[in-house]
Amino acid sequence: MSLSKLNNLYREVILDHANHPHHKGELVTATNQITLNNPTCGDVINLTMELNNHRIQAIKFTGDGCTISQASASMMADVVTGKTMAEALVMAKTFSDMVMGKKHDPVDLKVLKDAAILASVVSFPARIKCATLAWWALQRALLDEQDTRED
Amino acid sequence: MDTDWEQVRSDFPVLQQVVNEESLVYLDNAATSQKPMTVLQSINQFYLHDNANVHRGIHTLAQRATEQYEAVRDQVRQFINATTANEIIFTKGTTDSLNLVASTYGQFIQAGDEIILTIMEHHSNLIAWQQLALQKHATLKYINLTKEQDLDLKDAAQKITDKTKIVAIAHASNVLGVVNPIKTITKLAHQHGAVVVCDGAQAVAHLPVDVQDLDVDFYAFSGHKMLAPTGIGVLYGKQALLKKMPPYQYGGEMISVVNQYDSTWAELPYKFEAGTPNIAGVIGLGKAIDYLNHIEMTNIWRHEQELVQYIFPKLLADPTLTIYGPPSVTKHTGVIAFNLHSLHPHDVATALDQDGVAVRAGHHCAQPLMNALDLKATVRMSLSFYNNWADLDNFLAALKDTKEFFNHELI
Numbered sequence: 001m002s003l004s005k006l007n008n009l010y011r012e013v014i015l016d017h018a019n020h021p022h023h024k025g026e027l028v029t030a031t032n033q034i035t036l037n038n039p040t041c042g043d044v045i046n047l048t049m050e051l052n053n054h055r056i057q058a059i060k061f062t063g064d065g066c067t068i069s070q071a072s073a074s075m076m077a078d079v080v081t082g083k084t085m086a087e088a089l090v091m092a093k094t095f096s097d098m099v100m101g102k103k104h105d106p107v108d109l110k111v112l113k114d115a116a117i118l119a120s121v122v123s124f125p126a127r128i129k130c131a132t133l134a135w136w137a138l139q140r141a142l143l144d145e146q147d148t149r150e151d
Numbered sequence: 152m153d154t155d156w157e158q159v160r161s162d163f164p165v166l167q168q169v170v171n172e173e174s175l176v177y178l179d180n181a182a183t184s185q186k187p188m189t190v191l192q193s194i195n196q197f198y199l200h201d202n203a204n205v206h207r208g209i210h211t212l213a214q215r216a217t218e219q220y221e222a223v224r225d226q227v228r229q230f231i232n233a234t235t236a237n238e239i240i241f242t243k244g245t246t247d248s249l250n251l252v253a254s255t256y257g258q259f260i261q262a263g264d265e266i267i268l269t270i271m272e273h274h275s276n277l278i279a280w281q282q283l284a285l286q287k288h289a290t291l292k293y294i295n296l297t298k299e300q301d302l303d304l305k306d307a308a309q310k311i312t313d314k315t316k317i318v319a320i321a322h323a324s325n326v327l328g329v330v331n332p333i334k335t336i337t338k339l340a341h342q343h344g345a346v347v348v349c350d351g352a353q354a355v356a357h358l359p360v361d362v363q364d365l366d367v368d369f370y371a372f373s374g375h376k377m378l379a380p381t382g383i384g385v386l387y388g389k390q391a392l393l394k395k396m397p398p399y400q401y402g403g404e405m406i407s408v409v410n411q412y413d414s415t416w417a418e419l420p421y422k423f424e425a426g427t428p429n430i431a432g433v434i435g436l437g438k439a440i441d442y443l444n445h446i447e448m449t450n451i452w453r454h455e456q457e458l459v460q461y462i463f464p465k466l467l468a469d470p471t472l473t474i475y476g477p478p479s480v481t482k483h484t485g486v487i488a489f490n491l492h493s494l495h496p497h498d499v500a501t502a503l504d505q506d507g508v509a510v511r512a513g514h515h516c517a518q519p520l521m522n523a524l525d526l527k528a529t530v531r532m533s534l535s536f537y538n539n540w541a542d543l544d545n546f547l548a549a550l551k552d553t554k555e556f557f558n559h560e561l562i
Binding site for chain 2: 040
């Protein structure tokens with residue numbers, strides 16, 4: 001038996017992020033907060049964000065999850081820091097399309113940096129939700145913020 | 152009886168396949184069982200030759216369909232030793248059966264009454280009661296576990312009181328692998344005038360069930376966990392109770408007379424079977440019962456226990472594993488939940504899957520139990536009588552691969 005195919009999923013950079021996640025914790029200066037569950041496994045993510053003038057000044061996450069969900073949250077927090085809300089929403093959409101095997105613009109993919117490595121999850125369909133949980137939480141929090149601003 | 156277990160295994164076509172370049176090792180039987188050829192053929196046969204609606208037509212096909220459908224009702228009665236076939240109601244599955252009881256018998260619940268559950272219940276035997284308690288302002292109480300993680304009977308004796316109206320309990324746990332002492336619970340509940348609703352989903356395919364001996368008031372189970380198709384289940388209820396309960400759903404089949412402004416209901420069991428039922432599912436269930444009866448349930452229990460006696464001590468002795476449920480081989484069904492190191496169960500399940508081993512990872516629809524055990528999730532392997540020794544060895548080898556992969560890569 002061999003688990004060699006697993007190397008495609010559990011790449012070194014993913015394992016690094018999972019074992020030593022960046023931006024883990026709760027932001028004291030948070031302006032926005034969201035908690036999202038993955039009902040299939042009970043995993044939870046809690047995002048805290050500081051939004052300033054439509055821009056993500058800082059972002060942190062807490063929660064329990066598998067290697068993929070923890071790595072994904074860490075990489076997401078890295079790449080969305082400093083982005084505008086609009087930019088981050090495009091990134092969330094690109095990421096979601098990427099892991100579901102849908103078409104996406106190669107230019108958009110570049111913006112995802114490290115997070116683009118999770119494209120490999122496409123061949124592990126049972127784990128797509130693990131990869132997207134953090135991005136869905138981000139998307140939900142940003143859309144909620146947009147709604148409040150429009151109201 | 153001398154059973155050729157390899158012959159038995161060959162009756163299940165789905166098991167003879169390669170997954171991720173490895174022979175499939177199906178150890179997710181607590182989620183759903185595989186189906187033998189005879190069950191699959193019976194469904195095909197029904198649609199090819201006998202398809203008609205039941206209890207309505209005068210024509211030959213309708214007659215054939217009705218006869219087959221009602222014959223299975225009596226098979227189910229015999230299988231669980233109910234008193235009469237009127238006590239057998241066909242439903243969509245365990246969840247549907249339990250919801251039926253909660254929404255009909257539940258109407259007799261009043262403010263201040265108590266509903267007792269166990270902390271190990273599957274969501275299907277929990278949420279319906281929780282919501283009923285909220286609606287009726289009844290008190291919901293949970294029987295806890297002992298240190299060994301089986302049901303605490305001392306706690307049960309304290310929780311069940313004269314205010315208790317319903318005790319809802321799993322016959323066998325889908326996580327802890329224990330068989331609960333149902334007879335003790337029914338005795339206790341009946342002393343206090345409460346009824347017992349038993350969730351048999353994890354029991355019927357693994358051990359002989361005798362509802363009269365257990366003295367349960369209601370017993371619910373699913374076809375799909377006992378070799379039959381999905382979408383068919385059974386509710387057993389004592390006739391006296393079913394008679395006084397209002398209907399669950401309204402529509403065709405369940406009526407006696409319908410007037411413009413009022414209606415009367417059909418006799419048992421039809422009062423609880425509104426609309427066209429899952430006829431092919433019922434016929435498949437009949438063939439599944441034939442299959443189980445042919446091997447014999449006592450024989451199935453004994454064989455599964457042999458498999459447990461082989462695998463359980465090995466898992467228990469492994470210091471990298473945490474096993475849930477009682478650490479005693481004689482107290483375990485073929486359901487074994489565990490965690491490997493601090494690895495997340497999803498990572499473990501993905502790795503096992505790469506070796507062709509199908510297990511479940513998650514909270515197993517038992518979040519209150521996970522909270523009580525201070526867990527988010529576990530891996531769960533679950534056996535059936537068609538698993539063989541090679542399956543268990545392949546599972547152990549895959550577990551070793553998983554440890555090596557993550558030791559090397561992660562820890």
